[in-house]
Amino acid sequence: MIPGYCILCKCSKIDYFYEDTSEHHASVYYQCQNCGLIFAPSKDRPDRKEELARYETHDNDPQDEGYRNFLNQLFEPLNALLEPGSKGLDFGSGPGPTLNLIFEEAGHEMRIYDLFYDNDKSVFEEKYDFITATEVVEHLFNPGQELDRLWKCLRPGGYLGIMTKIAEDNVDFFAHWHYRLDITHVTFYTQETFHWLANHWNASVEFPADRVIIFQKPE
Incomplete structure (x- = not known):
């Protein structure tokens, strides 16, 4: 059954997109005709226990130069936009928070949040000059709600940096x-989706690398 509305923009124009009938990854995907989002329905998403088991296999070591270089894809273009001593939030920091350390080493003040590893919701009561979400948005079951919450936490002129x-x-x-094919990847964003978000927020958007998206909130 086709979902009643898009999990990002709430539009009811949802079409069947693709079905994987393989033994190891059976899932149906739908696409919103308004914002371009592609997503799996709730019945094909992992439960929280399955999610955590998958994340426990990640080896995110802050001392790993390869991992740091991976995160630099977002750090470098975003850091170039920031004022010295900016305040940031790393959303979805994971089992080995690292991007926050890279920004702290560059002189910024950081907080972190992760649903499984650092679930302190007080971070959403503060305002930030920038927010990062690296390899996170593809895991969101309710991206409209989560991304709007982050956007409200940004100060005017602030930046939201995404890697996906x-x-x-x-x-x-x-x-x-x-x-x-990662079972925890259930939400997929097209270029159209990010342009929809920019219009939704009245924001500017740039794509400084092939998996990096940076929004700026209007002053």
Whole structure:
């Protein structure tokens, strides 16, 4: 059954997009015709126990230069936009928080939040000059709610930096795309989706690298 509305923009124009019938990854995906989001319905999402088990396999070591270089894809273009001593939030910091340390080493003040590893909701009562979400948005069950909450935490002129693989609006691409095979990846964003978000927030948006998206809140 087609979902009644998009989990991002709440539009009711939802179409069937693709079904994976393989033994190891059976799932149906739908696409919103308003914002371009591709997503799995609730019945095909992992439960929280399955999610945590998957995240426990991650080896995010703050001392790992390879991991730091990966995060630098977002750090470098975002840091270049920031005033010295800016205040930031790393949303979805994971089992080995690292991006916050990189920003702290650059002289910024950081807080972190993670649903499983640092679930302190008081972070959402503060205002930030920038917020980061690296390899997080593809895991969100309710991206409209979560992203709007982050946006409200930004000060005027602030930045939201996202890292995620950008989906192509093409069934053949999606069928062979390794990124969707992670069972915790349930929400996929096209270029159209990010432009929809920019319009929704009256924000500017830039794509400084192939998996990096930076929004700026209007002054």
